[in-house]
Amino acid sequence: MGSLQLNSLIKQFGKNTDGRIAVNGISLEVTQGEMVGIIGKSGAGKSTLLRMINRLVEPTSGSISFDGTDVTSLKGKALKKWRSECAMIFQQFHLIDRLDVLTNVLTGTLGRRYNILNLLKIFPKEEKINALKALHKLDLLGKALQRVETLSGGEQQRVAIARALMQKPKILLADEPISSLDPKNSKIVMDDIKKINNEEGITVICNLHSLEVAKQYSKRLIGLSEGKIVFDGPPENLTQELSQELYDLENE
Amino acid sequence: MNNILENYSKNYSEQIKKRRFWNIFIVLGLFVAILISSSIIDLNMTRITSGIPRLGDYIAKILPNLDTNLLFANSQIEGSVPYWYFNFKKYIVLLYETFNMAVLSTLFGFVFALLLSFFSARNITPNVLSFFFVKRFLEFLRGVPEIIFAILFVWALGVGPLAGIIAMTIHTTGALGKLFSEVHENAELKSCEAIRSAGGGWVPEMRYGVLPQVLPNIISYALLRFEINIRASTVIGFVGAGGIGQELYLVINFNYYEEVSAIILLIILTVITIDITSGALRQRIIKGTHD
Amino acid sequence: MTNKDIISLCPQAFLPFWRRSPVTFILVILSIIYLGFAIHFFGFSLSKILEGFANMKPILVAMFTWQDFSTWNFPGIFDGLVQTLAMAFLGTFFATLVCIPISFLTSKKVFRFTLLRFFIKRILDMIRGVDILIWAIIYVRAFGLGPLAGLLSIFTADVGTLGKLFSEATDNADTKQIEGIESSGSNKISVIRFGVVPQIIPIFISQSLYFFESNTRSAVILGVVGAGGIGLQLTERMKAQYWDQALFIIVLILIMVTIIDTLSRAIRKRIIDE
Numbered sequence: 010m011g012s013l014q015l016n017s018l019i020k021q022f023g024k025n026t027d028g029r030i031a032v033n034g035i036s037l038e039v040t041q042g043e044m045v046g047i048i049g050k051s052g053a054g055k056s057t058l059l060r061m062i063n064r065l066v067e068p069t070s071g072s073i074s075f076d077g078t079d080v081t082s083l084k085g086k087a088l089k090k091w092r093s094e095c096a097m098i099f100q101q102f103h104l105i106d107r108l109d110v111l112t113n114v115l116t117g118t119l120g121r122r123y124n125i126l127n128l129l130k131i132f133p134k135e136e137k138i139n140a141l142k143a144l145h146k147l148d149l150l151g152k153a154l155q156r157v158e159t160l161s162g163g164e165q166q167r168v169a170i171a172r173a174l175m176q177k178p179k180i181l182l183a184d185e186p187i188s189s190l191d192p193k194n195s196k197i198v199m200d201d202i203k204k205i206n207n208e209e210g211i212t213v214i215c216n217l218h219s220l221e222v223a224k225q226y227s228k229r230l231i232g233l234s235e236g237k238i239v240f241d242g243p244p245e246n247l248t249q250e251l252s253q254e255l256y257d258l259e260n261e
Numbered sequence: 262m263n264n265i266l267e268n269y270s271k272n273y274s275e276q277i278k279k280r281r282f283w284n285i286f287i288v289l290g291l292f293v294a295i296l297i298s299s300s301i302i303d304l305n306m307t308r309i310t311s312g313i314p315r316l317g318d319y320i321a322k323i324l325p326n327l328d329t330n331l332l333f334a335n336s337q338i339e340g341s342v343p344y345w346y347f348n349f350k351k352y353i354v355l356l357y358e359t360f361n362m363a364v365l366s367t368l369f370g371f372v373f374a375l376l377l378s379f380f381s382a383r384n385i386t387p388n389v390l391s392f393f394f395v396k397r398f399l400e401f402l403r404g405v406p407e408i409i410f411a412i413l414f415v416w417a418l419g420v421g422p423l424a425g426i427i428a429m430t431i432h433t434t435g436a437l438g439k440l441f442s443e444v445h446e447n448a449e450l451k452s453c454e455a456i457r458s459a460g461g462g463w464v465p466e467m468r469y470g471v472l473p474q475v476l477p478n479i480i481s482y483a484l485l486r487f488e489i490n491i492r493a494s495t496v497i498g499f500v501g502a503g504g505i506g507q508e509l510y511l512v513i514n515f516n517y518y519e520e521v522s523a524i525i526l527l528i529i530l531t532v533i534t535i536d537i538t539s540g541a542l543r544q545r546i547i548k549g550t551h552d
Numbered sequence: 553m554t555n556k557d558i559i560s561l562c563p564q565a566f567l568p569f570w571r572r573s574p575v576t577f578i579l580v581i582l583s584i585i586y587l588g589f590a591i592h593f594f595g596f597s598l599s600k601i602l603e604g605f606a607n608m609k610p611i612l613v614a615m616f617t618w619q620d621f622s623t624w625n626f627p628g629i630f631d632g633l634v635q636t637l638a639m640a641f642l643g644t645f646f647a648t649l650v651c652i653p654i655s656f657l658t659s660k661k662v663f664r665f666t667l668l669r670f671f672i673k674r675i676l677d678m679i680r681g682v683d684i685l686i687w688a689i690i691y692v693r694a695f696g697l698g699p700l701a702g703l704l705s706i707f708t709a710d711v712g713t714l715g716k717l718f719s720e721a722t723d724n725a726d727t728k729q730i731e732g733i734e735s736s737g738s739n740k741i742s743v744i745r746f747g748v749v750p751q752i753i754p755i756f757i758s759q760s761l762y763f764f765e766s767n768t769r770s771a772v773i774l775g776v777v778g779a780g781g782i783g784l785q786l787t788e789r790m791k792a793q794y795w796d797q798a799l800f801i802i803v804l805i806l807i808m809v810t811i812i813d814t815l816s817r818a819i820r821k822r823i824i825d826e
Contacts, residue, residue, distance in 0.1 A: 063458050093460030103455035107473040111565055116452075116469050120460030127465045137565055141558045153562050169455070176459050295645065298638035302699040302780075309700075316694035361590045368587070404806045406773045408685070412790050416611060418604035422594050427604075496685040499777055506685075513689055529681035 011041025011076060011179055013062070013212065018071035020057050020236075031057040033236035034071070041179070044206045044213040046227035048220055049255055054236040055216040059182045062214070063097050064088060075179075089120045096173035100185035102165040106158040110149065110168050113157055114140040117175030136175075143171040147201055163194025170201055181205065183215040187222065199226055220252055323521040346523055352505065356531055358422055359504035362497075363490040366426050370433025371483045374399075377434070378441035379467050385445055385453070387463050396442070402435025407493055411502040422503025429490055429497065437479075437486055444478045445471060481546050484539045491535050495528050614795035624797055632775070632782035632801075633808055635699045639774070639781055640767040643706025647714050648760045654711070655718030655752075656744060661725060672715075679712030684770050688779040699780030706767050706774070714763060721755045722748060758820045765816040772805050782808075 020032040032054040039045055047055050060066040062073060064080065073080040075091070083091050096117070104113050115132050126132075132140075144150045147167045157165060166186060173181055183202060187195035203226055206213045217223040223230055224244040232240030232247070232255050240251055299305075328340030336343035346352070377395050379385060386392035407428045414424035453470030461469075498506025505524060512520040559566060570577040656662045658672050687705035695701045725748050733747035775783020782805060789797045 065454065065458055089460040089462065091460075092458055097455070097458040099451070099455065101451060103451040105452045105469055105473055107476075108469070111562075112469075116456055116461065116465070117459045119456060119465035119469065120462065124462070124464040127461075128468050130468075134566065138555050138558050141562055141565065142553065145553065145558065145561075150561055154564055172455070172459070291645075294641060298642045301634055301638040302642065302703055304642070304700060304703070308695070312695040312700070316691070319690065319694050358593070361593060365587075365590055365594075401806070404809060405802060406769065408773045408776055409786065409790075409802065412776070412787065413608075413611065414604065416790075416793075417607040418600070423596060423600065423604070426594070427601075492683045496683045499685060499689070509686070510689070513693070525682060525686065528683075528686070529678055532681040533677060 011212065013039045013180060014074045015062075016072045016074070018058070018061060018073065019069045020054075020061060020066060021069045030236055032061065032068075035233075035236070035238055036071075037231065037238065037241065039212060039214065041212055042206070042210045043229060044203065044227045045215065046223035046230045047214065047216045047233060048218075048223050048230055049233035051218070053233040055233055056184050058233070059097070059184050059214065059216060062180075063092055063095055063182055065097075093117075093120050093176045094178055095180040095182055096176040096178035097182045097184065098166065098169045098173055098186050100188045102162075102169045102189075104157045104165055104168060104172075107156065109154050109156055110144065110160070111137070111140055111153045113168055114143060114171045114175055117172040140171070140175055143174040144168075146174070147171050161194070162190050163197055166190060166194070166198050167201060170198070170205070174205070178211055180212045180214065183213065185216050185218060188218055195222070202226075220256060322518040323525075325519045325522060345519055348520065348523070352508070352524060352527055355505040355508050356527060359494045359498075359506070360491070360531070360535075362422050362426050362429065362494040362504050363487060366429035366433055366494070367483060367487040367490050369426075369430045370437055370486070373430070373434040374437035374441055375479065377438045378445060379471070381438060382442040382445035384448070384450065385467065385471060395438075399435045399438040399442075402431050403439055404435070405432070407432035408497055408500060408502075411497050412500045415501045420501040420503075420507075425494065425497040425502030425504060428502060429493055432493075433486055433490060437482060440482045441475070441479050444475045444482070448474055477546050481543045484543050484546075488536055488539050491532055495532070611795055614793070615799040616796070618796045618800070624800070629782070629785055629801060629804065632785040633804060635702075636771045636775075636781035636783070637768065637808070637812075639699050639702040639706060640764055640771040643703045643771075644710060644760055644764040644767050647707050647710030647763075648756065650707075650711055651714040651718045652756065654715045655722045655756075656748070658715065658719040659722035659725075661723060661727065661730060662740075662744060662748060673719075676712050676715045679708060680716070682709075684709040685773065685777055688774045689777045692778045697778040697780070702771060702774040702779035702781055705779060706771060709770070710763055710767065714759065717759055718752075718756060721752050721759070725751045754823050758823050761816045761820050761823075765813055768809055768812045772809075 015035055015037050018032055018035045019030070021028045021030045023029060035054075035058060047058065049055055057066055061068050062080075064083070068081060071081075075094075080091055105116070112130070115136060118132070118136050119127055141150060141153060144153055147170060149164060149167055149171065152160060152164065157168060160168065166189075181202070186202065187198055190198060199222060202213055202215065205211055215223075215227070224247075228243055230240065230242065230244050230247060231238060232251065234255060239255065240247060325345040326340055327342065327345065331338055331340040332342055334341035334343065336347045338344055343349075377399060380387065380391045380395040381399055383392060386395075410428035410431050411425055414427050418424045418427070448471050450470065453466045456466050456470050494504050494506070495509075496506045498504040498508070499510045501507060505528065509521070509524045509528075511517075512524065564572065654672060654676075658669050658676075660669075663669060684705050687708045688701060691701035691704045691708075695704065729751065730743060730747040733743050738746070771781050772783050772786075775781045775785065776787050778784065782801060786798060786801045786805070789795075789801065
């Protein structure tokens with residue numbers, strides 16, 4: 010139930026001969042309710058992998074399936090439905106700075122309604138209540154009517170999490186959620202993500218630059234290097250040499 | 262050491278020579294272009310010298326004969342301002358019509374331009390084909406001057422402001438459409454990606470991802486266009502497309518001399534007033550975005 | 553937490569639009585009323601517009617059925633195009649010559665007589681308040697029909713705009729360089745020659761080129777009131793309902809304007825890059 014399967018997923022940018030291969034044959038399975046941390050250097054293909062799962066990036070070959078449904082062949086309405094089921098949060102929050110927090114949270118529901126209502130910025134009462142509940146859960150209810158640009162980075166990322174919750178997702182894809190935040194806010198945001206994983210049973214796949222944070226929050230780590238899986242298992246199994254290979258190559 | 266210096270100064274003098282050559286070339290080119298252009302236009306001193314007194318005469322004729330003692334007498338007395346502006350009420354109605362022509366054409370043009378600009382911006386267009394065709398279409402609308410469209414619509418719709426409004430709307434659509442799509446092309450598309458990742462389609466992406474950030478800029482451009490359209494609406498009547506220009510054309514051709522200056526003065530005042538107001542408004546909008 | 557609690561914690565989110573931002577709401581309503589009024593003022597109706605567009609149909613058909621192509625007055629059309637270019641070129645050139653001294657007289661950095669500066673600026677404002685077509689119609693009265701009137705109206709309109717832009721550019725010139733020359737005890741003329749001119753010449757040239765570009769467009773319409781150029785050829789044909797020839801000329805105008813735009817943009821880019 011609710012398992013996500015990737016089968017020899019490949020993504021190549023550019024033409025055949027000189028194209029850069031970002032993801033090079035990744036196969037893995039994630040079961041419902043897991044919290045997976047993906048670790049690796051920048052450029053290892055972490056971000057491309059997450060974007061492929063959401064279908065923001067089209068895989069060159071290979072397939073993704075969820076509960077037996079082939080995600081890679083979805084089109085139109087079905088694709089939109091899939092995207093709303095696997096919510097995404099981004100390193101730079103990707104919020105609409107000039108709109109208020111509540112409207113930003115409500116943008117998680119845009120795919121579900123007629124565009125004429127979307128154009129007029131009309132949201133049903135129940136959606137507003139849900140949005141406020143999500144904000145309450147993240148301790149941001151008091152800021153609901155402020156413009157996003159007046160919020161701190163940590164608060165903005167939590168608004169993005171509230172927006173993701175509005176999608177009633179089965180999976181939460183977090184692309185470097187704390188890379189633009191200070192340590193204190195990083196902790197708040199990671200705690201919130203963990204809480205969602207625990208309380209709502211939402212699968213979380215989280216790209217993390219910091220190995221420390223990854224070890225602390227996930228029971229399963231996946232190490233990527235040059236688009237390939239070099240490690241998959243609990244943090245205890247991660248050897249010193251392997252973590253050095255994953256991170257310290259840059260220093261050489 | 263000496264060698265280096267020598268080389269250096271040699272290099273320098275060569276560069277100077279090159280530069281001098283180009284300067285002479287450009288000046289000569291300009292000179293030739295002026296000669297050719299002057300002969301095409303048949304520009305010569307006698308035409309200018311014979312024209313200037315006539316221009317002076319004409320200006321003297323259209324300026325009012327104001328008598329300082331009678332300035333505020335009633336409209337029956339020559340030399341008074343009311344006599345000069347005996348048609349004031351009519352002018353005011355026409356100016357109001359002119360103003361409304363500019364308002365309506367700017368507004369309609371704004372709406373059409375905004376709708377089309379989402380297709381003609383390279384980074385957000387839903388498909389390449391619509392990008393190409395909408396862009397070419399806007400270029401055509403912008404390329405043809407409004408007064409040419411006005412002549413066309415006067416034929417089709419008859420004399421009156423409707424022809425002028427449609428003509429200016431068309432031109433405004435083209436001009437604003439181009440500017441708006443340039444604004445869109447500079448937009449930050451991060452929030453669009455987020456909306457897409459949440460299952461939102463192209464329309465919500467535009468409405469929530471693009472529109473809020475470009476709005477101050479496009480409103481400021483629309484106000485600038487309004488200032489331009491106010492000017493245009495004062496002359497589009499020359500071809501019968503309504504507004505005060507129609508009256509001005511009439512009084513010039515019928516040689517109602519003093520009325521010419523009366524109308525032109527009103528036009529200048531209107532244009533300057535609107536420029537100042539709209540300029541202040543634009544300043545506020547641009548500033549507001551930096552707060 | 554129940555729905556009621558949530559609503560009570562943030563009741564403003566549930567207010568209707570007109571209660572949340574009443575000022576915007578009133579402005580919107582007022583604009584709609586004004587718009588309705590304006591449309592009523594002009595006596596518009598959709599049927600009238602549709603009727604108009606229906607009347608366009610024969611014109612459009614006539615535009616695309618080219619008759620007796622070989623008999624069209626091609627030399628006349630060519631002369632018109634060339635005249636238009638010549639008008640735009642000379643008008644811009646002379647306006648540039650006149651605007652250079654004007655810009656010094658109206659710039660705070662160079663010239664101290666406030667009163668004179670004030671008067672020149674107001675005169676420039678007045679000139680800009682009059683559309684180029686009004687100038688054209690006045691010059692046609694004085695100098696007769698033809699491109700000379702067109703040239704003069706471009707010249708006049710440009711003095712108004714370029715004068716303002718040039719004096720802004722002069723105002724923005726770097727003060728340090730000016731002070732450097734002043735401190736060496738030079739007179740006003742050398743301050744202008746060596747402190748100001750080198751800084752502003754590229755800006756002036758590029759602005760003049762830009763105006764040449766936009767004046768080619770303006771020169772096209774001056775023919776509407778008889779001030780020569782291709783506009784004259786075009787309006788004559790439109791008045792005579794030779795719609796096919798009119799379309800031909802419009803296409804030629806578009807081509808000419810595009811060529812001038814491209815050339816001038818390339819030159820401007822080179823000047824600014826240097």
